[in-house]
Amino acid sequence: MNSSEQRPTTAAVPAAEPPRASTVTLLPHTEEQPRFQQSWPLNADATAASKARVLLRTWLTMTWDGNVDQGARVAGHLAENAVRHGEPLQPGNLVFLRVFVLPDTNELAIGVEDALPEFPGFEEHATQSSDVHGPPGGLWWVGHYHGGLSWDVTKDDCGQVVGKTVQALIPATWDGAP
Known part of the structure; x- marks a missing residue:
């Protein structure tokens, strides 16, 4: 991370039984256990975005009273960005979706979560204007739904950096106005 980029203050967030030992440190910080949590491995290929959307749409329909389509859409864009701009986790050539x-x-x-521990240009991506020229980028949708975007490195149980997690926080209610 260069000195011009700043990440939000970090706090531990519970992981949902990852297939490998890892600790994800991200905003938001909460002392309470999440109401619901789930994790899925996704192949780091062209199918990741559509699988993320389908998995999350199904899971959210049963667990969350917010806008399921918004959550699924953001999950698809985050998965696509991890595959396109990150590195797959090994073994298995995977990225992980956690909600x-x-x-x-x-x-x-x-x-x-992906294996690349950097996020070049985070501030630029996190503060995109609502003025879009051409197709909007994947992270633009987070701001469009009045969500917040954060990221932090992911560490294994020994404290070694093994990648990063990019996280979107989507409000349960949104009136649709920009």
């Missing part, structure tokens, strides 16, 4: 619902605000946290 949970905050108990106090009912906000949906959607995170995608």
Whole structure:
């Protein structure tokens, strides 16, 4: 990370039984356990975005009273960006989709983990204007739904950096106005 980029303050977020030992440190911080949480491995290929959308749409329909389509759309874009701009986790050539619902605000946290521990240009991507020229980028949708975007490195149980997680926090209610 260069000195012009700043990440939000970090706090531990519970992981949902990852297939390998890892600790994800991201905003938001909550002392309470999430209302719901789930994790899925996704192949780091062209199918990741559509699988993320289908998995999350199905899971959210049963667990969250927010806008399921918004959550699924953001998950698809985060998965696509992890495959396109990140590196797959080994073994297995995977990225991981992790979601949970905050108990106090009912906000949906959607995170995608990959093996590249950097996020060049985070500030530029996190503060995109609503003025879009051409097709909007994947992370633009987070702001469009009045969500927040954060990222942090992912560490294994020994404290070694093994990648990053990019996380979107989507409000449970959105009136549709920009």
